[in-house]
Amino acid sequence: GAGVSQSPSNKVTEKGKDVELRCDPISGHTALYWYRQSLGQGLEFLIYFQGNSAPDKSGLPSDRFSAERTGGSVSTLTIQRTQQEDSAVYLCASSPRGEQFFGPGTRLTVL
């Protein structure tokens, strides 16, 4: 497809389990971002990849969160030992420069 895709669209997990969220950016976009939106909140920056540079991890809320981007394309956001406060919509965006193009998000629910 032409846009950013994310999978799964919905994920329900139990507290303490690990989850992996996937993002397929638009082909050719060098920058990739992860955000999350908790209920009633704005978009919270998590992590940013730009080309081959070291990622900007300044938004990751704890060391339970990590992300990687393989081959400058697909990215995976991993949350270990999930907690109920991790429940949110996780959004991925890619960018050639300037504006970012968002995927539909993954809704994560931690029971």
Added chain:
Amino acid sequence: DQQVKQNSPSLSVQEGRISILNCDYTNSMFDYFLWYKKYPAEGPTFLISISSIKDKNEDGRFTVFLNKSAKHLSLHIVPSQPGDSAVYFCAASDRGTGKLIFGQGTTLQVKP
């Protein structure tokens, strides 16, 4: 530390009238500003942007105004249409980093 603030969580206007959404920022290093629109269960979609070298950018019914001295930007939608009902996020970046900082969003409802 909220660097980008949208102080109005919601706004309701009548169809055909003007909608004005406001956004304030604190970081003087920001040099690029964007507005995104978000429908439920979808990712945000880019609407309009403005560089800090300008004070106005217009695209059809949408106009963004930037007041650098006040660190304030606004989005004007005129005339407003029911299909404009959505959550609007403003965002700002320092082009050197490429990272966008988003406001909390304003829910716009346009009544027929």
